[in-house]
Amino acid sequence: MEHLLDKISHLRPxxxxxxxxxxxxxxxxxxxxNSLRTFSHKxxxxxxxxxxxxxxxxxxxxxGSTDSFGEFGILKxxxxxxxxxxxxxxxxxxxxNQWKEYLLDPQAYLTTIDEYANGGxxxxxxxxEEKGEKYFDEFENFxxxxxxxx
Amino acid sequence: MIITKIKLNNFLSYYGEIExxxxxxxxxxxxxxxxxxxxxxxxFYWALxxxxxxxxxxxxxxxxxxxxxxxxxxSIEEAESKELKEILCSVQLNIDEYQNDTDLxxxxxxxxxVDLYKQDNEWLMSSSYLEIExxxxxxxxxxxNKEVVLLKITDMFPANIRPYIWFQGExxxxxxDLAKGRDFRDAIKSISYFPxxxxxxxxxxxxxxxxxxxxxxxxxKQESGNIEFERFQRKIDVKRKELExxxxxxxxxxxxxxxxxxxISDLENKLDVFDDFQxxxxxxxxxxxxxxxxxxxxxxxxxxxSKLFKSKWILKGIGTxxxxxDSHIREYxxxxxxxxxxxxVPDKAFLEKCIAENECLVCGSDGxxxxxxxxxxxVSQEEAFKRKDKNQILNNNLIRLFSFKxxxxxxxVTISDEMTxxxxxxxxxxxxxxxASKLHQEADxxxxxxxxxxxxTVGVAIKQNKDNKAGYQTHTRNKSTYETxxxxxxxxxxxxxxxxxxxxxxxxxxxKSNVSExxxxxxxxxLLKMFKAISNVKDKExxxxxxxxxxxxxxxxxxxxxxxxxxxxKITINRVSYEIDLLDKNDERVIYSTGYKSILKMxxxxxxxxxxxxxxxxxxFISDAPTSSLSPKxxxxxxxxxxxxxxxxxxxxxxxxxxxxxxxxxxxxxxYHLTVEGSGNMNDTFTLKNTLKS
Numbered sequence: 001m002e003h004l005l006d007k008i009s010h011l012r013p014x015x016x017x018x019x020x021x022x023x024x025x026x027x028x029x030x031x032x033x034n035s036l037r038t039f040s041h042k043x044x045x046x047x048x049x050x051x052x053x054x055x056x057x058x059x060x061x062x063x064g065s066t067d068s069f070g071e072f073g074i075l076k077x078x079x080x081x082x083x084x085x086x087x088x089x090x091x092x093x094x095x096x097n098q099w100k101e102y103l104l105d106p107q108a109y110l111t112t113i114d115e116y117a118n119g120g121x122x123x124x125x126x127x128x129e130e131k132g133e134k135y136f137d138e139f140e141n142f143x144x145x146x147x148x149x150x
Numbered sequence: 151m152i153i154t155k156i157k158l159n160n161f162l163s164y165y166g167e168i169e170x171x172x173x174x175x176x177x178x179x180x181x182x183x184x185x186x187x188x189x190x191x192x193x194f195y196w197a198l199x200x201x202x203x204x205x206x207x208x209x210x211x212x213x214x215x216x217x218x219x220x221x222x223x224x225s226i227e228e229a230e231s232k233e234l235k236e237i238l239c240s241v242q243l244n245i246d247e248y249q250n251d252t253d254l255x256x257x258x259x260x261x262x263x264v265d266l267y268k269q270d271n272e273w274l275m276s277s278s279y280l281e282i283e284x285x286x287x288x289x290x291x292x293x294x295n296k297e298v299v300l301l302k303i304t305d306m307f308p309a310n311i312r313p314y315i316w317f318q319g320e321x322x323x324x325x326x327d328l329a330k331g332r333d334f335r336d337a338i339k340s341i342s343y344f345p346x347x348x349x350x351x352x353x354x355x356x357x358x359x360x361x362x363x364x365x366x367x368x369x370x371k372q373e374s375g376n377i378e379f380e381r382f383q384r385k386i387d388v389k390r391k392e393l394e395x396x397x398x399x400x401x402x403x404x405x406x407x408x409x410x411x412x413x414i415s416d417l418e419n420k421l422d423v424f425d426d427f428q429x430x431x432x433x434x435x436x437x438x439x440x441x442x443x444x445x446x447x448x449x450x451x452x453x454x455x456s457k458l459f460k461s462k463w464i465l466k467g468i469g470t471x472x473x474x475x476d477s478h479i480r481e482y483x484x485x486x487x488x489x490x491x492x493x494x495v496p497d498k499a500f501l502e503k504c505i506a507e508n509e510c511l512v513c514g515s516d517g518x519x520x521x522x523x524x525x526x527x528x529v530s531q532e533e534a535f536k537r538k539d540k541n542q543i544l545n546n547n548l549i550r551l552f553s554f555k556x557x558x559x560x561x562x563v564t565i566s567d568e569m570t571x572x573x574x575x576x577x578x579x580x581x582x583x584x585x586a587s588k589l590h591q592e593a594d595x596x597x598x599x600x601x602x603x604x605x606x607t608v609g610v611a612i613k614q615n616k617d618n619k620a621g622y623q624t625h626t627r628n629k630s631t632y633e634t635x636x637x638x639x640x641x642x643x644x645x646x647x648x649x650x651x652x653x654x655x656x657x658x659x660x661x662k663s664n665v666s667e668x669x670x671x672x673x674x675x676x677l678l679k680m681f682k683a684i685s686n687v688k689d690k691e692x693x694x695x696x697x698x699x700x701x702x703x704x705x706x707x708x709x710x711x712x713x714x715x716x717x718x719x720k721i722t723i724n725r726v727s728y729e730i731d732l733l734d735k736n737d738e739r740v741i742y743s744t745g746y747k748s749i750l751k752m753x754x755x756x757x758x759x760x761x762x763x764x765x766x767x768x769x770x771f772i773s774d775a776p777t778s779s780l781s782p783k784x785x786x787x788x789x790x791x792x793x794x795x796x797x798x799x800x801x802x803x804x805x806x807x808x809x810x811x812x813x814x815x816x817x818x819x820x821x822y823h824l825t826v827e828g829s830g831n832m833n834d835t836f837t838l839k840n841t842l843k844s
Contacts, residue, residue: 093475149467
C-alpha cells in the first residue's frame with residue numbers, strides 16, 4: 001500500500017498564476033551577476049512563501065487559474081531539500097485541525113500547504129508594496145526578514 | 151600701517167553690505183571650509199590690485215576675466231525678482247599710517263567697485279573703478295586717475311614684498327625652498343632692508359672706479375714721454391683687463407655654481423620624493439591586495455549565506471510549530487493505541503464453517519438460533535479488520551512523521567547561531583575591506599599629490615627616477631668642477647691683484663713730474679678707505695641680519711614645537727650657500743616631517759618681515775589659512791607666536807576651548823566667526839559675520 005508521503009510526492013502544488021509570474025519566476029531566475037542572491041529552483045520561493053504563511057499565520061484559498069513547478073516530490077529529490085519537505089508536512093500538523101483525516105487524503109494535505117504558501121505570497125506582496133518593488137532584489141533584505149522572525 | 155576697516159557690498163559670498171573692523175595686533179577670522187574665508191581674503195586683494203586668487207588658476211585679474219562670478223548670486227536673484235537693471239559690487243578699505251619721521255598722520259580710503267547691468271536679458275559686468283580718498287593730517291585729497299591711484303597703492307605695498315606679507319596657505323611652499331640658498335637671498339632682497347647696504351657698497355665702488363679713471367687720465371697726461379711710466383701703465387692696463395676677465399669668469403662660475411646647486415637640490419628633493427613615492431606605492435599595492443582579499447572573502451561569505459539561506463535558514467522560526475506538531479502526533483498516537491482494534495475469536499473461516507453446517511460448532515446450538523448471531527459477528531469482524539488496516543496506515547504515517555521532528559529540530563536550533571556567526575564574519579570582513587579601501591584611497595591620493603607636486607608621471611616614475619639619478623651624478627660632477635674652477639679663479643685673482651698692486655707701486659716710483667697736484671690721488675685713497683669700510687659694514691650687517699633672523703626664527707620655532715621634545719634642532723643659515731637647515735648640537739642635520747618644514751618656513755619668513763618692521767614701515771600681514779597643513783595644536787601655537795604690528799589671519803574653526811582662549815588673549819584684538827545662512831545652494835546662501843571680540 002502506498003504511503004501518504006509517497007502519494008503526496010506525486011501531486012503537483014498549485015500557485016496562483018499571478019504569483020507564479022511575480023514571485024516564483026522573479027526570485028528563482030538568475031537575472032544578473034548577483035544571481036547567487038536569488039533562488040536557484042522554482043520550488044524554493046514556494047517553500048519560502050509557505051513557511052512565511054505558516055509562521056505569520058497567513059492562509060488563503062487559491063483563486064482563479066493556477067500554475068505549478070512540478071511534483072511536490074521535487075522538494076526531496078536530487079535538487080531539493082528533504083528537511084524543507086518534511087518541515088512543510090510537520091507544519092500542516094501544527095496548524096490544521098483536520099490533519100488526522102488528511103493523513104489518508106494527500107490532496108487535502110497538499111492543498112493546505114498550497115493555501116499557506118498563497119498566504120505567504122500575499123505577505124511578500126504586501127512587503128513589496130510597503131518597501132518598494134525591488135526590496136527583495138537585495139539579498140540583505142531576505143536576511144533582514146529572517147532576523148525579524150520570532 | 152594699519153588696516154582699520156573693510157566694507158564689502160555684494161562681493162562673492164557676502165550679500166548686501168557687511169563691515170569688518172580691524173586694529174593693531176592679531177585679528178583672527180574663524181570659519182569652516184567653504185564658508186567665506188578665502189572670499190574675504192580676496193576682497194583685500196581685489197580692492198588693492200584687482201586680482202582674486204583661485205585655487206586652481208592662481209591669481210586672476212577680474213577686469214581681464216569678466217566671466218569671474220564676482221557679484222553675489224543672491225543679490226542677482228533679488229534684482230531679478232525686483233526687476234532691477236543694475237547691481238553694485240564694491241570693496242572699501244580704510245588704512246591708517248603714521249609717519250614717524252615727518253610726524254604726519256595719513257588716512258587712506260581705497261574703494262574699488264564694479265557695476266553689474268542688464269543688457270538684452272543678460273547680466274554684464276563693467277570694468278572696475280578705483281578711487282582713493284587721502285587725508286593728510288585731516289586734509290582731504292581725492293584721487294580717481296587710475297594710474298595715480300595704482301602708483302599710490304604700489305608705493306604703499308611694493309610688489310616685491312606682497313607675496314611674503316599676503317599669501318594663501320597653499321602658496322607657502324612656493325614662497326621659499328629652504329634647500330635653495332637663492333630663495334632665501336631673494337627673500338632677503340625683497341623684504342629686508344639689506345639691499346640698501348648692497349646699494350651703498352655698489353655706489354662707493356662706482357665712485358672709486360670713476361675717480362681712479364680720472365686720476366689715471368691726469369697721470370698719463372702729466373707723465374707723457376715718461377717711457378718707464380708708460381711701460382708700467384701698459385702693464386697695469388693689461389693686468390687690469392686680465393683681472394676683469396678673471397673676475398667675470400669668477401662671477402660666471404659662481405652663478406653656474408648657484409644654478410647647479412639649485413638643480414642638485416631639486417634633484418635631491420625628487421630623489422627623496424621618489425623614495426617616498428616608492429614606499430607609498432608599495433603600501434598602495436599592499437592595500438590594494440588587502441582590499442581585494444577582503445572583497446573575495448566578502449563574496450565567499452555572501453555565497454555561503456545564500457546557500458545556507460536557501461537550504462536551511464528559510465526554516466528559521468518554525469521551531470515552536472514543529473513542537474506543536476510533535477505533541478499533536480504524540481496525542482494522536484496515544485489515541486490510536488487506546489482505541490486498538492481487537493479481533494474476536496473464532497475467526498472468519500470457523501464462523502463461515504458454522505453457517506455452512508447450520509450449527510454452532512463450539513456449543514452445538516442449531517443453526518436457527520445461532521445463525522443471526524454468527525452473521526452479525528462476521529460483519530463486525532470485517533469492520534474491525536478494516537479499522538485495523540486504517541490504523542496500521544495511520545500508525546505507519548505517524549511513525550515516519552514523528553521521525554522528522556528530531557531532524558528538523560537539529561537543523562532549526564542552529565540557524566540563529568549560524569546566522570550571527572556568519573554575520574559577525576561578514577561585518578569583520580566589511581570592516582577590514584573598508585579599512586583597506588580607505589588606506590588604499592589615501593595612498594592613491596598621496597601618490598597623486600606627490601606626483602603632481604613633483605612632476606612625477608605615475609606610469610613612468612621608475613624611468614624618471616633613473617634619469618634623475620643620472621642627472622644628479624652629472625650635476626654633482628659639474629658642481630665639483632665649478633668649485634675647483636672657482637678656487638683656482640680666486641687664487642688667480644688674488645695673484646693678479648697682488649701683481650697689480652706691485653705694478654702700481656712701481657708706477658708711482660716712476661713718476662718724474664710732481665703728481666701731488668693731482669687731487670684725485672688723495673680722493674682715491676679716501677674713497678678706497680670708504681669703500682672698504684662700507685664693505686665691512688655691509689658684511690657685518692649681513693651677519694647681524696642672519697643672526698637676527700636665526701634668533702627670531704628659532705624663538706618662534708621653539709614656541710611652536712614646545713610640545714614635541716623630540717624636535718631639538720636649531721635653525722641655522724649657511725653663511726656661504728644661504729641654505730637653511732635644522733642642525734643638532736653636533737651640526738648634524740635633524741630629520742623632521744613635512745609639517746615641521748612648513749613651520750620652519752613660516753618662522754623664517756616671519757623673522758625677516760619682523761626685522762623689516764623694526765627699521766622701516768610695517769605692513770599688515772594677511773594670510774588665508776596659513777596653517778591648513780598643520781594640526782590644530784600647531785595652528786594655535788603659530789597664531790600665538792605671531793607678533794607683527796598688525797596681522798589679519800583667516801583660519802579654520804577651532805574647538806570651543808581654543809576660541810575661549812583666543813577671546814581671553816589680550817594680543818588678539820578682533821575675533822570674528824563666519825557662518826552661512828541658506829540651503830547651501832549658491833543662489834540663496836550667503837556668509838554671515840559673528841563678532842566674538844571687538
